[in-house]
Amino acid sequence: MSAKTKKQPRPKARLPRGFTDRTAADIRATDEMMGRIRAVFERYGFDPVETPAFEYTDALGKFLPDQDRPNEGVFSLQDDDEQWMSLRYDLTAPLARHVAQNINRIALPYRTYRAGWVFRNEKPGPGRFRQFMQFDADTVGAPGVQADAEMAMMMADTMEALGIKRGDYVIRVNNRKVLDGVMEAIGLGGEDNAGRRLTVLRAIDKLDRLGIEGVRELLGEGRCDESGDFTPGAGLDRKQIDRILSIIAAARIHKEPDGSKKSQNTVDFLLERFSDTKLGLEGLRELGAIGALVEASDYASDRIIVDPSVVRGLEYYTGPVYEAELLFDVVNEKGETVQFGSVGGGGRYDGLVKRFTGQDVPATGFSIGVSRLMSALKNLGKLGTDEVVAPVLVTVMDGDTEALGRYQQMTQKLREAGIRAEMYQGNWKKFGNQLRYADRRGCPIAIIQGSDERAAGKIQIKDMIEGRKEAAAIESNEEYRAARPGQIEIDQDDLVAEVMKLLAAQAGG
RNA sequence: GCGGGCGUAGCUCAGUUGGUUAGAGCGCUGGAUUGUGGCUCCAGAGGUCGGUGGUUCGAAUCCACCCGCUCGUACCA
Numbered sequence: 215m216s217a218k219t220k221k222q223p224r225p226k227a228r229l230p231r232g233f234t235d236r237t238a239a240d241i242r243a244t245d246e247m248m249g250r251i252r253a254v255f256e257r258y259g260f261d262p263v264e265t266p267a268f269e270y271t272d273a274l275g276k277f278l279p280d281q282d283r284p285n286e287g288v289f290s291l292q293d294d295d296e297q298w299m300s301l302r303y304d305l306t307a308p309l310a311r312h313v314a315q316n317i318n319r320i321a322l323p324y325r326t327y328r329a330g331w332v333f334r335n336e337k338p339g340p341g342r343f344r345q346f347m348q349f350d351a352d353t354v355g356a357p358g359v360q361a362d363a364e365m366a367m368m369m370a371d372t373m374e375a376l377g378i379k380r381g382d383y384v385i386r387v388n389n390r391k392v393l394d395g396v397m398e399a400i401g402l403g404g405e406d407n408a409g410r411r412l413t414v415l416r417a418i419d420k421l422d423r424l425g426i427e428g429v430r431e432l433l434g435e436g437r438c439d440e441s442g443d444f445t446p447g448a449g450l451d452r453k454q455i456d457r458i459l460s461i462i463a464a465a466r467i468h469k470e471p472d473g474s475k476k477s478q479n480t481v482d483f484l485l486e487r488f489s490d491t492k493l494g495l496e497g498l499r500e501l502g503a504i505g506a507l508v509e510a511s512d513y514a515s516d517r518i519i520v521d522p523s524v525v526r527g528l529e530y531y532t533g534p535v536y537e538a539e540l541l542f543d544v545v546n547e548k549g550e551t552v553q554f555g556s557v558g559g560g561g562r563y564d565g566l567v568k569r570f571t572g573q574d575v576p577a578t579g580f581s582i583g584v585s586r587l588m589s590a591l592k593n594l595g596k597l598g599t600d601e602v603v604a605p606v607l608v609t610v611m612d613g614d615t616e617a618l619g620r621y622q623q624m625t626q627k628l629r630e631a632g633i634r635a636e637m638y639q640g641n642w643k644k645f646g647n648q649l650r651y652a653d654r655r656g657c658p659i660a661i662i663q664g665s666d667e668r669a670a671g672k673i674q675i676k677d678m679i680e681g682r683k684e685a686a687a688i689e690s691n692e693e694y695r696a697a698r699p700g701q702i703e704i705d706q707d708d709l710v711a712e713v714m715k716l717l718a719a720q721a722g723g
Numbered sequence: 724g725c726g727g728g729c730g731u732a733g734c735u736c737a738g739u740u741g742g743u744u745a746g747a748g749c750g751c752u753g754g755a756u757u758g759u760g761g762c763u764c765c766a767g768a769g770g771u772c773g774g775u776g777g778u779u780c781g782a783a784u785c786c787a788c789c790c791g792c793u794c795g796u797a798c799c800a
Contacts, residue, residue, distance in 0.1 A: 227733075231792080275800055287799060303800075336799050416798090444725090445797065530800070611758070641753090649760040664758055674759095681760075691762060698759060 232338030233345055242602060244347070244588055248329055250375045251349050251582065255327040258368050260351050263326045265308040267333075271298035273311045273570075289335045301333035305350040306530075306563065306579060313354050313577075314570030322355025322575070329584065341586060350560075352579025354567065359500045361578050362387075362534040362562060363507035369538050369558065369580055370517040376591060378540070380516055387477075387536045388524035389501050390561070392484065393418070395494020396461055400454040413448040418462055419525040422555055426463070430455055461488060462523035477505035477520040484522065500534060526559050535561030536580060540590055557590065558582035603721075604656040605634035606713060609649070610642035611664035624661060624673075624709060631710045633717070652678055658720055659713060663706070673709055676701040677716060 229235065236244075252262075271290055289301040302308050305328055313320060329349040338344050351368060353361045366385045373383045397403065397411050417432035424432070431437035433455045436447035450458070464483055481502045489495040501520050508518045518536075526535040537559035560580025567575035608625045610618065621637050628635035638648045652660045662674040681700025688694045704712045 307800085334799070337797095339794090342799095609759090644754090645758055646760070651760090653760040660759085662759080666758085676759080678760080685759095685761065688761085691756075694761070695756080695759065701759080 230344075232336075232343050234343060239601075240588070243592060244584060247376060247584065247588055247591065248349065251329075251372055251584075252327070254368065254372045254375045255351050258325070258351075258364070258371075260325045260327040262328055263309075263312065264328050264330065265302070265305075265312050267301055267331065268299045269302055269308050269311060271300040274300050274302065274307045287335055289333050302330075303334050304332050305330055305348050305581065306352070306566065309350070309352055309354070309579075310563075310566035310577070311570065313575065314567050317567075317571060317573075317575070320354075323361070324354040325352075326354070327351040341589065343585065346586070347584040349582040349584050350579060352577055354577040354579075355575055356578065357564075357576040359503045359534060360507055362500075362536070363504045365560060365578055365580050366504070366518045366536045367508060367511060367513050369536065369582075370513055372582065373538060376587070377594075378591075382542050383538060383540050384516075385518040385536055385538050386521035386524045387501065387504055387518060387534060388520065388522055388526075389497035389534050390531050391493050391497025391533060392461070392488065392501065392522060393525070395491040395497060396458060396488055398491045398493060399488075400450070400457050402454075410448050410450075414450070414458065415525050417448060418458070418523060421462060421523050426459065429462075430459060433458060464522050477509070477514055477518070478502065480520045480522070481505055497533070504534060524559075526561055530563045530566055531561040532564045533562035534578070535559070538580075538582070542594070556583075557587040603634065603658055603717070605636045606659045606661060606717075607648070607652040607655070607657040608635060608637045608661040609645065609652075610638045611645070611662070613642045620663070620668075624663075627710055628661075628713060631714065633710070633713060649676075653682070659716055661709070661713070662701075667703070667706075671706050672703050673706045674698075674701050674703050675709075675712055675716065677720070679720060 271288070274288065288303050290298055291300075293299050309326070309328070313324060327350060329347060331345055332348050333345050335344060336342075351365070353365070366387055369385050370383075373385075374380065393415065394411075397407075397414060401407075402411050402414065414433060417429050420432065421429050424437070428437060432445065432447045433450050434447050434452075435449065437445045461484065464480055481498055485495075485498050485502075489498060505514065505520055508514050524535055524537050526537060537556050539556055558581055560578070562576070562578040564574065564576040567573075567577060606628055608621050608628070610621050612618075618637075625635050625637045638651065640647060640651060642648070649660060651657075657678055660676040660678060662676060663672075667673055676698070677700040679700070684699035685694065685697070688697055688699070702712075
């Protein structure tokens with residue numbers, strides 16, 4: 215036996231991990247969601263703009279393309295001119311590139327939105343994919359906190375446009391300057407401590423999952439998880455830890471529902487204790503201004519609140535940061551309760567355009583995790599309830615060209631009347647298979663015309679839904695096959711009218 | 724990265740103390756029941772037993788290493 219006759223191994227039908235196929239229901243649900251989000255953004259006066267999935271790697275971030283791969287975390291490849299290109303990992307960095315490149319043509323402040331797939335080359339997990347969709351809005355060239363306040367309000371409106379009730383979500387607002395100020399005050403300022411500051415921020419970011427005690431461990435010596443793995447901490451002493459914990463606890467202290475003053479109370483509380491650095495004071499004043507702005511439009515207390523524990527994407531944010539959080543529990547397919555937490559967030563990134571142009575172009579924006587939010591909404595029953603009706607199936611009794619032409623003509627007539635319709639394309643010789651197909655596909659109606667009906671100028675139309683009910687009572691096979699449940703005979707000239715009538719009756723009942 | 728669990732047909736799994744051509748159910752395809760969804764019956768396709776090396780007369784089974792999946796943890800501009 216030569217190698218030629220040896221069977222070649224077949225490729226395995228499998229997806230790269232962290233990627234997923236989208237079903238018809240997912241696609242339709244996403245389209246519906248995106249339509250609602252878009253309507254809100256348009257109403258706020260934002261215009262769409264789109265950038266491609268690939269960017270030159272240096273435009274995305276901070277990398278040196280002189281290694282085998284520019285950076286973990288992004289998918290990169292080398293173009294035929296040996297330049298490194300990467301798939302975008304968010305929509306903000308490409309927007310900064312677009313604005314920098316077209317700065318002379320764009321009227322600032324530039325209010326813009328876009329949706330698109332982003333890619334992260336990271337280890338995936340449940341609900342975490344390596345390709346997912348984001349929907350972003352940004353205001354570029356707006357230095358004032360009113361732009362940040364408006365973003366938070368638009369996020370709130372978007373949540374409600376998606377059917378999430380007030381009280382089922384909250385927009386939390388913080389300011390990076392506040393935490394930076396505190397860290398400066400406890401001796402973590404300066405270049406030397408950049409690494410420790412990052413460790414501190416990461417520890418705070420885990421508050422939701424690990425609780426206050428877990429964060430305390432991570433701020434100190436470190437934490438040992440249940441698998442025995444040890445995470446080194448920031449190595450702060452007790453006084454420093456208490457100082458940081460007291461600020462992130464401030465939001466909880468002011469959780470009593472005493473109405474619209476909540477955010478102002480939090481800010482006042484923080485001003486009393488944490489205004490010992492210039493940076494921190496500036497941050498708190500900005501937070502106070504945002505609180506006053508959202509309160510003026512009546513978004514305070516139950517929709518947008520100040521919360522000093524919000525950290526967000528650490529690298530490029532320079533001022534206010536905000537995060538949309540779902541407050542209800544979601545039960546997944548396995549019946550487990552999942553806390554969805556953050557479904558979107560953003561903040562001010564004053565330095566991103568400057569990377570390209572050297573000029574200050576302050577900007578603020580946010581991103582909605584469409585895929586994540588969709589699975590939450592799906593579980594909540596807010597989407598996919600009104601299903602698309604499957605097509606009417608025109609069955610095939612005779613497979614010669616002339617007969618096929620007649621069936622095709624019926625199908626076209628239905629389509630011309632605006633009815634979803636298809637002619638059976640499988641093995642027509644097994645009529646049972648045709649109805650089985652119609653059944654599984656969820657077809658509402660099957661159209662049947664054999665030689666008997668044709669000779670009489672008739673057509674049988676079968677109500678698949680009614681037929682299923684009637685068939686359930688039948689036991690013997692002979693009877694079952696003879697019964698033709700749910701079926702009526704009509705004049706073939708009345709096909710379209712009768713189908714429309716039946717569809718309307720099904721939709722009504 | 725680190726730690727735990729798991730790899731046999733498209734899916735869910737069985738496979739004796741190591742023993743001959745590796746099985747089942749579901750699904751798929753074709754057929755029977757005059758031209759009707761469920762039911763029943765017949766037939767068929769589908770497997771480098773995750774990979775490589777070793778022990779052995781003989782390995783899906785035992786050993787080593789590797790790979791993959793999965794859960795936790797870390798990372799996530």
